[in-house]
Amino acid sequence: MEPSKEYLFKYKGFYFGVITSPEYVATLEDFEIKDSDIFIATYPKSGTVWTQNILSLIIHEGHRNGTENMDNMQRIPWLEYRTDNKDYTALPLPRVFATHLPYYLVPRGLRNKRGRVIYITRNPKDVMVSFYHFSKFISSLEEVPDFNIFMERFLAGKVLASSWLDHVAGWYSHAEDFNILFLTFEEMKKDLRSAVLKICDFLDRKLSEEEVDSVVRQATFENMRKDPRANYENLPDDIIDKDKGSFLRKGTVGDWKNLMTVAQNERFDNVLGEKIKTLPIKFIWDINDEM
Numbered sequence: 676m677e678p679s680k681e682y683l684f685k686y687k688g689f690y691f692g693v694i695t696s697p698e699y700v701a702t703l704e705d706f707e708i709k710d711s712d713i714f715i716a717t718y719p720k721s722g723t724v725w726t727q728n729i730l731s732l733i734i735h736e737g738h739r740n741g742t743e744n745m746d747n748m749q750r751i752p753w754l755e756y757r758t759d760n761k762d763y764t765a766l767p768l769p770r771v772f773a774t775h776l777p778y779y780l781v782p783r784g785l786r787n788k789r790g791r792v793i794y795i796t797r798n799p800k801d802v803m804v805s806f807y808h809f810s811k812f813i814s815s816l817e818e819v820p821d822f823n824i825f826m827e828r829f830l831a832g833k834v835l836a837s838s839w840l841d842h843v844a845g846w847y848s849h850a851e852d853f854n855i856l857f858l859t860f861e862e863m864k865k866d867l868r869s870a871v872l873k874i875c876d877f878l879d880r881k882l883s884e885e886e887v888d889s890v891v892r893q894a895t896f897e898n899m900r901k902d903p904r905a906n907y908e909n910l911p912d913d914i915i916d917k918d919k920g921s922f923l924r925k926g927t928v929g930d931w932k933n934l935m936t937v938a939q940n941e942r943f944d945n946v947l948g949e950k951i952k953t954l955p956i957k958f959i960w961d962i963n964d965e966m
């Protein structure tokens with residue numbers, strides 16, 4: 676069954692939410708890239724909002740020391756889900772964007788190593804479970820109350836951002852075209868400080884020990900939940916139903932075990948298990964797994 680047109684449309688083989696349009700998405704391939712641009716690229720539910728906050732904290736001293744009160748959403752706009760008519764050419768440098776675009780739809784200028792891309796992956800069972808909960812409280816996604824049905828759609832790539840596997844495999848196999856840093860949600864969770872240092876290094880940002888400490892402290896799940904600049908709770912009621920969930924839900928590794936049955940886990944592994952092994956990523960399925 677195809678996803679409802681009320682929520683998703685397909686452009687060049689990829690599912691977008693209807694809050695954007697095919698006409699707008701088509702313009703993005705020609706979107707002009709500046710050398711200093713930074714893109715956070717992810718499949719949904721892989722740690723985008725977390726990485727947005729880390730970048731705001733690293734790049735903007737005023738965000739780090741609390742003297743500036745600007746939401747991450749405004750600092751780091753969603754490239755393809757533009758909800759205002761802000762002139763991106765007027766954003767302060769370096770511009771940072773978040774995107775769920777597959778590698779083949781991003782602005783052409785990003786290839787040939789112009790700009791920088793930070794690509795975050797997460798183990799796909801946690802991605803799927805997070806996505807399932809997310810679709811209950813965000814009004815722009817179809818709510819699929821039956822998890823079995825949601826899982827079948829996810830496995831078939833009939834959800835926002837299409838197939839998880841294609842997204843990840845596509846970015847990894849085209850890594851050479853981009854100036855790109857790959858990180859995983861799980862490595863961020865296990866050792867946030869090392870992940871922050873890797874990002875600083877990739878962005879050529881030299882922060883003092885204290886500044887790094889401050890970034891790490893403010894980017895923990897608990898502190899982000901309390902930070903209105905970071906928790907996305909300023910979104911209007913017609914976009915999110917706050918009684919049904921939040922962007923920062925659990926923030927753990929292995930939550931899939933609380934929802935998936937043994938049979939569902941087997942079904943998942945039958946469809947994706949072998950293909951996942953072909954990816955150059957060592958997935959962490961449980962917080963106690965070795966990195």
Ligand code: A3P
Nearest residue numbers: 720721722723724725805895896923924925926
């Ligand atoms: P859960 O639903 O499993 O809690 P995205 O931003 O790409 O939509 O990803 C959302 C997921 O990242 C959610 O996962 C959310 O809780 C988690 N997340 C956001 N900030 C986090 C943080 N500081 N630490 C750990 N997880 C975080």
